[in-house]
Amino acid sequence: METQAENLRCATEEALETLCFAVAGPASPEPQAGEVESFALTFSGEREGELVLVLERELAVMLTQQMLASEEASAAERADALGELANVICGQYLREQFQQLAFTLHPPRASDAGALARCQTRVELSVEGGWMAAGLRLQEGARG
Numbered sequence: 214m215e216t217q218a219e220n221l222r223c224a225t226e227e228a229l230e231t232l233c234f235a236v237a238g239p240a241s242p243e244p245q246a247g248e249v250e251s252f253a254l255t256f257s258g259e260r261e262g263e264l265v266l267v268l269e270r271e272l273a274v275m276l277t278q279q280m281l282a283s284e285e286a287s288a289a290e291r292a293d294a295l296g297e298l299a300n301v302i303c304g305q306y307l308r309e310q311f312q313q314l315a316f317t318l319h320p321p322r323a324s325d326a327g328a329l330a331r332c333q334t335r336v337e338l339s340v341e342g343g344w345m346a347a348g349l350r351l352q353e354g355a356r357g
Contacts, residue, residue, distance in 0.1 A: 217310060217349060222336040224305035225347045229340060232298055233276045240337035241344045252292075253324035254299045256307065258316035262351040264303040265328045266295065272343025296321030302347060
């Protein structure tokens with residue numbers, strides 16, 4: 214059985230490839246806190262927790278452009294696109310990790326980059342030369 218981190222890495226890589234036409238590789242150095250955008254998505258059901266995405270700002274812009282097939286995207290459009298990326302990553306992760314359990318995914322929201330530090334599971338990736346991380350926090354008592 215794969216670990217939570219392996220499942221999270223696979224779900225993130227698959228979502229990036231499918232939605233953004235981007236390929237992920239080994240992580241590059243983490244950028245400074247002011248240079249990132251962060252999103253969180255909570256889920257509930259038979260297990261509860263939160264998925265956090267933190268992306269280097271330049272990568273967030275590039276992924277949004279690729280998702281929307283547009284050179285120009287407003288901050289609101291970028292938030293919507295990256296929220297959808299978080300939604301897909303979370304759904305793929307939960308399906309792989311817990312298989313038969315039912316979940317409700319709550320709307321993604323902007324988050325602080327510090328939310329990543331509160332995650333028990335964290336994967337860092339280099340995507341098209343930019344840094345990103347996905348983190349997962351399961352509520353106490355939740356197994357995985």
